[in-house]
Amino acid sequence: MKKLARASTLLLLGITSYTCHADESPECFAAEVEAHVLEQFRIHGPLSRKQEYFGFVYRIDGTIGSAVTRGSVCRWTESCEVDTRRAAVKIPKGAKVLGEWHTHPHESGSRLLSDTDVRGANDNRHIRCYRAFFSTSDGEVLSWDPNASQVSFAMAAAVRLGNYRPARGGWAKYAHNVP
Numbered sequence: 001m002k003k004l005a006r007a008s009t010l011l012l013l014g015i016t017s018y019t020c021h022a023d024e025s026p027e028c029f030a031a032e033v034e035a036h037v038l039e040q041f042r043i044h045g046p047l048s049r050k051q052e053y054f055g056f057v058y059r060i061d062g063t064i065g066s067a068v069t070r071g072s073v074c075r076w077t078e079s080c081e082v083d084t085r086r087a088a089v090k091i092p093k094g095a096k097v098l099g100e101w102h103t104h105p106h107e108s109g110s111r112l113l114s115d116t117d118v119r120g121a122n123d124n125r126h127i128r129c130y131r132a133f134f135s136t137s138d139g140e141v142l143s144w145d146p147n148a149s150q151v152s153f154a155m156a157a158a159v160r161l162g163n164y165r166p167a168r169g170g171w172a173k174y175a176h177n178v179p
Contacts, residue, residue: 028129029064029098033057034143036064037101037133038162041141045164048103048135050074054082055102057131058095066101067091074108081116099131099146100124109137113144118154121146139165 037057044053050073055066067090074080082102091097100121104110113134121132125146132146141161148154 025129029059030129030131032064033098033131034161036066037099037131038141038164040066040068040101041103041133041135041164044068044070045103045135045139045141048105048109050105050107052080052082052105052109053103054084054087055100056084056087056091056097057099057101058091058097060092060095064098065092065095074105079114079116080105080108081114084120096129097124097127098129099133101133101135103135104137106137106139111136111138111140113151113154113158115151118144118148118151121154122149133161135164139163 040055044055047053047070052071052074053068054071055068057064057066059065067087069082069084069086069090071080071082084100102117117134121130121144124130130146131143133141133143135141140163142158143161144154144158148157
């Protein structure tokens, strides 16, 4: 009987943590993560003219940060991906990973998530509080559910958080920052 009770408890805990959304749990720091991610898009979005930027969001010592990397120049004839392992090695030891974000380039990027985008976040769905964010080629910032395993489901459930693109002046004022 004790084994059945223990198994039931573990199952209940597993279901609770699986269905718990970041914004329902104070230890997920949902508002802080979202504010941090929007700031990362404000910084890296304008730089994403021809390449993607990717970051793992983490919390350590009461501070939210991102371990960031960028991909190579994207071309219309090739897939445009970032090696996320380069960001993973930058996560400080002892940090709690809370999610990921990435940009799509302005010149050759997409308004949709790719299979690789969805699969990458879905692979991390077991991490408590994990959230996923991306920006489209025109600067729209969206959040999607890492439990989604297909692009169509992820895009259908995506929530718009804003747009980092400047309202006036276009991209010209950022041209000096583009590597």
